[in-house]
Amino acid sequence: MENGMEKKEIIAQFAVAGRICSVEEYGSGHINATYLVETEDQGTKANYIFQRINTDIFRNVDQLMENVTGVTSYLKERILEKGGDPSRETLQVIPLKTGGSYYRDGQDCYRMYQFITDATSFDAVERPEDFYESGVAFGNFQFLLAEYPADTLHETIPDFHHTGKRFEAFRKAVAEDPLGRAAMVQPEIGFLMEREQEMGLLTGMLERGELPLRVTHNDTKLNNIMIDNQTGKGICIIDLDTVMPGSSLYDFGDAIRFGANRAAEDETDLSKVSLDLSLYELYVKGYLEGCRGALTGTETALLPMGAKMMTMECGMRFLTDFLLGDTYFRIHRKNHNLDRCRTQLALVADMERKWQQMEAAAGSC
Ligand code: ADP
Ligand code: GN1
Ligand code: MG
Numbered sequence: 001m002e003n004g005m006e007k008k009e010i011i012a013q014f015a016v017a018g019r020i021c022s023v024e025e026y027g028s029g030h031i032n033a034t035y036l037v038e039t040e041d042q043g044t045k046a047n048y049i050f051q052r053i054n055t056d057i058f059r060n061v062d063q064l065m066e067n068v069t070g071v072t073s074y075l076k077e078r079i080l081e082k083g084g085d086p087s088r089e090t091l092q093v094i095p096l097k098t099g100g101s102y103y104r105d106g107q108d109c110y111r112m113y114q115f116i117t118d119a120t121s122f123d124a125v126e127r128p129e130d131f132y133e134s135g136v137a138f139g140n141f142q143f144l145l146a147e148y149p150a151d152t153l154h155e156t157i158p159d160f161h162h163t164g165k166r167f168e169a170f171r172k173a174v175a176e177d178p179l180g181r182a183a184m185v186q187p188e189i190g191f192l193m194e195r196e197q198e199m200g201l202l203t204g205m206l207e208r209g210e211l212p213l214r215v216t217h218n219d220t221k222l223n224n225i226m227i228d229n230q231t232g233k234g235i236c237i238i239d240l241d242t243v244m245p246g247s248s249l250y251d252f253g254d255a256i257r258f259g260a261n262r263a264a265e266d267e268t269d270l271s272k273v274s275l276d277l278s279l280y281e282l283y284v285k286g287y288l289e290g291c292r293g294a295l296t297g298t299e300t301a302l303l304p305m306g307a308k309m310m311t312m313e314c315g316m317r318f319l320t321d322f323l324l325g326d327t328y329f330r331i332h333r334k335n336h337n338l339d340r341c342r343t344q345l346a347l348v349a350d351m352e353r354k355w356q357q358m359e360a361a362a363g364s365c
Pocket of ligand 2: 028029030031032218219221224239241242254265314
């Protein structure tokens with residue numbers, strides 16, 4: 001790895017027993033570098049997730065890991081209270097042999113989690129009921145954390161879903177245009193500029209107390225939940241780096257943005273991009289069920305706006321990163337962030353076309 005230490009040497013710093021058999025790149029997250037680790041101890045095999053934390057994005061790893069250990073210990077208690085199995089229903093941080101929740105090697109920071117077995121994280125909805133179950137599980141996650149002492153949570157990425165501030169950062173990137181890429185994305189820039197007035201809507205309501213501030217996940221895309229292979233239930237919510245105070249509409253909206261789109265996030269054939277209204281309705285039902293009636297009337301009425309806002313914001317973030325030279329989201333091909341931006345904006349346009357049906361779906365549930 002960058003500072004000379006081999007992955008196996010770093011993994012050996014963690015409290016894992018036996019021989020490290022293999023370390024392979026794993027998953028399709030855009031932020032951290034994730035590896036599947038296989039070990040063997042006296043004939044018993046075990047799997048772990050090993051991650052290099054993206055420290056360009058998560059600047060304060062002490063605070064980040066304090067959030068993760070705080071939330072996972074709390075969830076463990078709650079899961080035990082209701083007779084569940086915390087080894088499968090929450091992430092478990094593997095400590096260092098010397099204690100501590102992560103390993104630092106120069107600028108790089110690493111952590112390990114117990115691997116959640118017999119469960120799958122999907123990059124796309126394969127069976128509608130999985131999407132419904134993911135809604136139940138994300139709603140339940142928020143329900144379980146309702147009493148979590150929010151003032152002890154650090155803001156790991158300040159203003160993460162402050163769409164108005166994201167818009168200002170986007171406008172600055174367009175103005176500075178360091179790589180001369182703005183000329184080729186004028187339609188996308190125009191699309192977002194036309195919607196400037198909407199950007200501050202949810203944060204404004206939060207600031208005025210018209211929407212409740214809750215402990216939310218903030219990154220609820222489908223591949224951040226493990227679906228149990230046997231029961232089909234959303235067994236464990238993962239990727240807890242952005243658990244922070246936020247709005248339920250962020251969690252609802254981000255899940256719709258990713259899971260109810262008929263096309264992949266980076267599809268280049270935009271004719272495939274479409275909001276699947278039946279998936280949308282299923283998720284509304286699952287999420288409201290998981291939240292167990294905790295959402296206010298205003299929140300429920302604004303579910304369609306949550307979906308549109310998170311999609312618009314994400315498209316804007318992809319475009320900003322494209323303009324600034326792809327330094328935030330991991331890319332795997334030329335113009336990858338631009339392709340991602342285009343699917344998001346096409347999805348926003350489709351949501352606008354289907355607005356009445358979206359509102360009706362929220363109303364009927
Ligand atoms: P990123 O922040 O880069 O998205 P994640 O924490 O979401 O990183 O991990 C990337 C992928 O690794 C997930 O989408 C999931 O497939 C897999 N993964 C992460 N943690 C676990 C775990 N504890 N057990 C099984 N799979 C996991
Ligand atoms: C990132 O970490 P990952 O891949 O689950 C990003 C989300 C975006 C998403 C877009 C910390 O999620 O905010 O919505 O990509 N996470 C962070 O796919 O920025
Ligand atoms: Mg992830």
